[in-house]
Amino acid sequence: MRIMIVEDEALLALELELEVEAAGHEVVGTAASRTAALDIVEQAEPQFAFVDVHLSDGPSGIEIGRHLAVTGIPFVFVTGNVKRIPDDFVGAIGAIEKPYTMNGLQNALTYLTARISGQEPVAPPPGLILAD
Incomplete structure (x- = not known):
């Protein structure tokens, strides 16, 4: 999967x-600001x-x-x-709260990859908060 990091x-x-x-x-790109x-x-x-x-330019992640x-x-x-994060999560699948562990991040990425590719993931890992 082609992934962007903001x-x-x-x-x-x-x-x-x-x-x-x-x-x-x-990883197709890493950005620190809205414009990037x-x-x-x-x-x-x-x-x-x-x-x-x-x-770096404020709380612009919501706009992104x-x-x-x-x-x-x-x-x-x-x-x-x-x-x-607004109550509607502005369309996000969910959120990962910092600080996170590398194991928690790997588990979340495995779950997200399965969900995005249309597979039926079993259950979200503990570190991933799903939007309603």
Whole structure:
């Protein structure tokens, strides 16, 4: 799967990129701001995205999420404050709360990959909060 990472903390973005690639997926771009994220969506055509709520240009992750939902790209929020996500999750599958463990992230990625590819996943892993 072609995955975009929207995260303004460089170390977290790198760790997430390494985990995504270790799981056999391709990272098509990493963005720390709204503008960079929208450029990646247009140029790289990701199939999925991890989106932080608060980026280098403010809480613009919500706006990016809305854009992804309109364009039909599935995504999850990755955030230290789940309360910042609107009740409707702006179309996200769900959220992964920071801090997360690498094992928890791998389990969430396995679940999300199955769900996006149309397989019937058994149950969401504990670290993944699903939207209603």
